[in-house]
Amino acid sequence: MIIIGAGFAGLAAGIYGRLNGYRTEIYEMHNQPGGLCTSWKRNGYTFDACIHWLVGSSPESNLHNIWLETGIAPGREFVYAGEYYRAEGADGRTIIFYADPDLLEKHLLAAAPEDKKPIKDFIAGIKMSAAFDFASEKEPLLTRIRKQVRTFFTFMKYGKEFRRWTGITGEEFASRFSDPLLRQAFREIWIPEFSMIFLFFTFAYLSKRNAGYPIGGSMPMSEALEKRYRDLGGVIHYNKRVARILTTDGRATGIRLIDCTEVSAGRVISAADGHATLFDMLDGKFLDKKIREQYDTWPLFHSLLFVSLGVNRKFDDVPVSISGFSFPLKEPVMVADKMRDRLPVHIFNQDPTLAPDGKTSVIIMLESDHGYWKKLAEDRAIYVQKKDETARMIIRLLEQRFPGISDQVEVSDVATPLTFERITGNWKGSFEGWLITPKNAYTMMKPMEQTIPGLQNCYMCGQWVEPGGGLPTAIMSARRLMQHICREDGRKFRTE
């Protein structure tokens, strides 16, 4: 089996492939594992591009098995922040999204009693999602049956509500609040086009301490995954970019690298970008109406302008959180391609391993258009100049919240949508593949196909066949695929 890509999905496909007795070779264009689950070091600081929360971190969770099977959970320490995010207002108020739903409800009601109805709806949605207790296949049979029966009744009870909320976006829900700060906070807490059901589940996981932050961040997890794969005898070729999937008479027969080397294979799995797989590696020859419509109409996770700062100070006054906070700017400012009236900041003070003693890594993550940076990059000098200018501007804006910070910034680093695209190959720099919107929320119940129409022996796994993306999904996608392949071969699927 040839696997394209050593991100979470590709490495997991390799692990489950090896566990099931397949010979696997991964071809990865970068020089390291992990794909989007990555970080980089600058002058003693580590800037993390991915992990905020890892769903399934709790040993009680039905998802925890995947982290054990893939070598990520053993020995990993998780931090459970008391809050997800906070939005500071110009009027001195702060809206805090606590992980505990009861505390959250009390706080939101005190902040905006006139918004009792949407607040109660939000809390009820979290509690509905928390009621789903899925069985793990590793649990004893009786526990499994008990949980399956309970889940069935939970679906019976909440099915209608569940469907109703999948059709409501974050933006629509935010507009139900009359308090302007609460409305703002709900708009920025997560991607506005996203279905609300996702937000409910996020808070349900937080309330169950099942979405911890792993100390060390993203890269150690990617390295653990790579180690597990290699320990099982898997082979990886780095710095090998796949240009084409070779096909003969409707069957995949191997790959061609950009240096024109050809490698034959019994099966080819692409765990790389979906658009590149279907439209470049396969030349757009194996598409059906469903896939075309998906690539024509489904919205993507936005691309990012990612500014990392190494700051020579601690931020003990800023509470540890999953996603940081935002503050209002004194006046709206154009940062790169968009006017911004608030600045989101994520202080990584939950993880001392990311900065030297007494210092802190700080990330500012802003939505930014891929096309804007692509145009700038037509002239490399202008592109670089814009990046430098952006870093300087962000530091200046941070002065409004942290006076004196300009003198404390020791390192700055700017990644644009083009950086994400260059390093991971993701289409238009999308950072998590497809958004889950009311249009495609059905994929939460009925997963997408992992086979390719009209082509045998060729498969896909990873975030481009799993709307919503994320690390657990990448692993489950690879696991689901390998179960399918084992079924094709009449083998019993093994996870040990």
Ligand SMILES: Cc1cc2nc3c(=O)[nH]c(=O)nc-3n(C[C@H](O)[C@H](O)[C@H](O)COP(=O)(O)OP(=O)(O)OC[C@H]3O[C@@H](n4cnc5c(N)ncnc54)[C@H](O)[C@@H]3O)c2cc1C
């Ligand atoms: C800022 C940010 C925050 C995030 N936060 C979280 C979080 O808190 N929790 C969470 O669960 N998830 C989070 N995610 C999402 C998560 O990182 C991704 O959904 C997941 O890593 C996707 O894994 P993947 O294997 O499907 O794809 P990728 O990671 O994109 O892997 C694809 C791999 O294929 C390789 N490749 C591409 N093209 C080729 C080619 N032609 N030849 C060879 N190799 C190729 C790439 O180099 C890459 O290694 C976050 C992502 C970002 C960017």
